[in-house]
Amino acid sequence: MDIPRESDTRKRLWRRLIYGSLGGVAILIVTLGLSRLGPAAPTVERATIWPDTVKRGPMVREVRGLGTLVPEDILWIPAVTDGRVKRRLLPGIAVKADTVLIELTNPELEQATLDAEWQLKQAVADFNSLKARFDSKLLDQRVTAATVQSDYQQAHLSAEKDEALVKLGLQSELK
Numbered sequence: 001m002d003i004p005r006e007s008d009t010r011k012r013l014w015r016r017l018i019y020g021s022l023g024g025v026a027i028l029i030v031t032l033g034l035s036r037l038g039p040a041a042p043t044v045e046r047a048t049i050w051p052d053t054v055k056r057g058p059m060v061r062e063v064r065g066l067g068t069l070v071p072e073d074i075l076w077i078p079a080v081t082d083g084r085v086k087r088r089l090l091p092g093i094a095v096k097a098d099t100v101l102i103e104l105t106n107p108e109l110e111q112a113t114l115d116a117e118w119q120l121k122q123a124v125a126d127f128n129s130l131k132a133r134f135d136s137k138l139l140d141q142r143v144t145a146a147t148v149q150s151d152y153q154q155a156h157l158s159a160e161k162d163e164a165l166v167k168l169g170l171q172s173e174l175k
Contacts, residue, residue, distance in 0.1 A: 081106055 083104035095101070165171035 079104060081109060083109075 083106035085102055086105040087103040089095070089099070089101045093099075162171060166173050
């Protein structure tokens with residue numbers, strides 16, 4: 001004969017609710033923990049690295065690749081004057097802050113430069129000519145002054161001679 005059993009449905013319901021809530025809390029904790037993790041470090045094969053001790057000094061990084069380097073942004077710098085490109089920098093040359101990239105020529109500016117140089121040479125020649133002329137005039141003035149001084153000395157000596165002759169009575173006072 002069958003024995004009627006007591007109903008465990010209520011116990012089972014409570015047990016299911018407790019297990020379900022514990023499982024939900026566990027899933028929530030695991031999700032929250034995983035969301036706060038950073039990205040995993042990439043894995044590297046041991047054969048591709050060089051293990052060594054850390055040393056102080058410059059860190060040199062050489063990057064090689066195939067193809068041509070292309071700038072992200074192209075910046076056009078306008079020149080102050082018009083001109084033609086005379087020479088361009090060849091690819092593969094190391095560029096520094098003072099490296100000339102492009103040489104420009106402008107025939108008008110070159111002509112203006114030559115004109116300015118000739119004007120300078122003309123001004124220097126005019127200056128030298130004027131200086132020589134003034135030196136010549138200065139020498140002429142010195143010659144004139146020396147002539148006047150000589151005439152004065154001659155007249156002074158002549159006057160002294162005449163005075164001496166007058167005192168001796170060899171010559172008259174009026175001449």
